Amino acid sequence: MNARNQASSAAGDTKTWRGTAAVWDCNSERSLCFSRRELEWPMECTIRPALEDDAAHISAVIVRALRETNAKDYPNEVIERIVRGFSPDAVRQLIGQRTVFVATIRSRIVGTASLDGSVVRTVFVAPHVQARGIGKLLMAEIERTARERNIPSLTLSSSITAETFYAGLGFRAARDSYHGDERTIVMERLLDGSS
């Protein structure tokens, strides 16, 4: 755990849902697998700072979300280029450089988000548990951390996929940004209570 993560280690947040879960057909990524019984609701999700040992599991969540969720909005070459940037080793380095959080259900990592100065980065939720409020919980922890550090506003580069998600959290689109044929939307949110 790096110093920044240590500073907020007591700040875990939990939430319980009631609803119906789809059973996810898993194969190799054991960290993401739940048996039918384990997926019975309600479930408790915990947000905590990432540890170096989480790197492989975080990488697996990101890769799966990219290939199953973002793939609907971006060509395969773009997805695979981004996938290469989130290998377990690359994620391990990021954990040392940024404030990285993970969302866990029954101790298994199902989501991640990070704060790099005033920039929100790498927000991903595993496809089989999306649309259950986990992304919102992760962003609440990012916002809480930013406010604690007196950061006046947050910026991010949203995927096409997530623009509506961030807009729902009060982020406003400022401009488009292109990295080759990867379009992202630069978005901002003031933290002074005005948005």
Ligand SMILES: CC(C)(COP(=O)(O)OP(=O)(O)OC[C@H]1O[C@@H](n2cnc3c(N)ncnc32)[C@H](O)[C@@H]1OP(=O)(O)O)[C@@H](O)C(=O)NCCC(=O)NCCS
């Ligand atoms: C974007 C993402 C992180 C959202 O996580 P999530 O756990 O599915 O989101 P939540 O369940 O917390 O949703 C919160 C709200 O946003 C809405 N929302 C979430 N994803 C959405 C989407 N793709 N399009 C439209 N609305 C969306 C939900 O309906 C919900 O609305 P409500 O509060 O009115 O009910 C997740 O879908 C994901 O991993 N996407 C792929 C990776 C990605 O693009 N990440 C962003 C990189 S910049």
